[in-house]
Amino acid sequence: MISKSHEKYKEMKTLLKSSKQGNITVSDDLQVLLIALKYNLKINLLLYCKETIFKNETLKLLDELIKISNESYEISKSSYEALETKENHAGIIAEIIMPNINKNDFKNKDFILVLDKLEIPGNVGTIYRTLDSINCDGVIMVDSITKINNPKITSSSRGCNLIIPTLEMSYEEAQKFLLDNNYDIYLGEPKLGLNYKEYDYDTKTAVVVGNERFGINPKWYDNKNKKVFIPMVGNQNSLNVGVAASIIAYEVFMKKKNGR
Numbered sequence: 001m002i003s004k005s006h007e008k009y010k011e012m013k014t015l016l017k018s019s020k021q022g023n024i025t026v027s028d029d030l031q032v033l034l035i036a037l038k039y040n041l042k043i044n045l046l047l048y049c050k051e052t053i054f055k056n057e058t059l060k061l062l063d064e065l066i067k068i069s070n071e072s073y074e075i076s077k078s079s080y081e082a083l084e085t086k087e088n089h090a091g092i093i094a095e096i097i098m099p100n101i102n103k104n105d106f107k108n109k110d111f112i113l114v115l116d117k118l119e120i121p122g123n124v125g126t127i128y129r130t131l132d133s134i135n136c137d138g139v140i141m142v143d144s145i146t147k148i149n150n151p152k153i154t155s156s157s158r159g160c161n162l163i164i165p166t167l168e169m170s171y172e173e174a175q176k177f178l179l180d181n182n183y184d185i186y187l188g189e190p191k192l193g194l195n196y197k198e199y200d201y202d203t204k205t206a207v208v209v210g211n212e213r214f215g216i217n218p219k220w221y222d223n224k225n226k227k228v229f230i231p232m233v234g235n236q237n238s239l240n241v242g243v244a245a246s247i248i249a250y251e252v253f254m255k256k257k258n259g260r
Helices: 005-019 030-038 056-066 077-081 121-133 151-156 171-180 218-221 241-257
Strands: 024-029 043-048 069-074 089-097 111-116 138-142 166-169 182-191 206-207 226-231
Touching: 005 024, 005 043, 005 069, 005 089, 024 030, 024 151, 024 166, 030 056, 030 226, 043 056, 056 069, 056 089, 056 218, 111 121, 111 171, 111 241, 121 138, 121 151, 138 151, 138 171, 166 171, 182 241, 206 241
Parallel strands: 043 069, 111 138, 111 206, 138 166, 182 206, 182 226
Antiparallel strands: 024 089, 043 089
């Protein structure tokens, strides 16, 4: 058993605050840990507290996670409580190594969602959960303020950020990549273009949604694009980006599924 002064405990505590290592995220969420095991993700470091584990199935999960972890250590209840991020934890906290994705993996994907400079982890997590439910092919995070390995995204997405292929690019890289690979680019707009239900989405599709405060980078409008909006009749002129992205993504999914 290691104490709070152990270097590995300090490492975990530091990563929980800010996962500076781009290929590692941290979670104590049971659902995330189950996804890590199901999809054979690698565990860099595992800390666990048997005093807080009450179910036999969780103990079985712990045994499986220890087998695939590079390092694992038991800690005390008080040490664990100083790390836990939510009430429905499993008594286990892990440094999970993110899958390695490259541009070649994206060239022939049918539907990509582009997150342009999003900054609120909860919004990003909501979007990932929606995309998991429709088997979206991938995500491109453009000029990201909040990074894909942020533990808050891992938590709010319930681990879906670990299993949906994701690339991080600059605007210039993303624009060139999408045009070079013949994607139709749809810009999520409050009112310009066509109603989101009026498009067929019958070609390689990339939907761009923008920053919570400032919207889409204006440079996107300088290149070939289609504009898409969600009709609204109330007092607001736009929806939360997580809600808007989910509505459009479901429409794309249904059109492609039904061959329209």
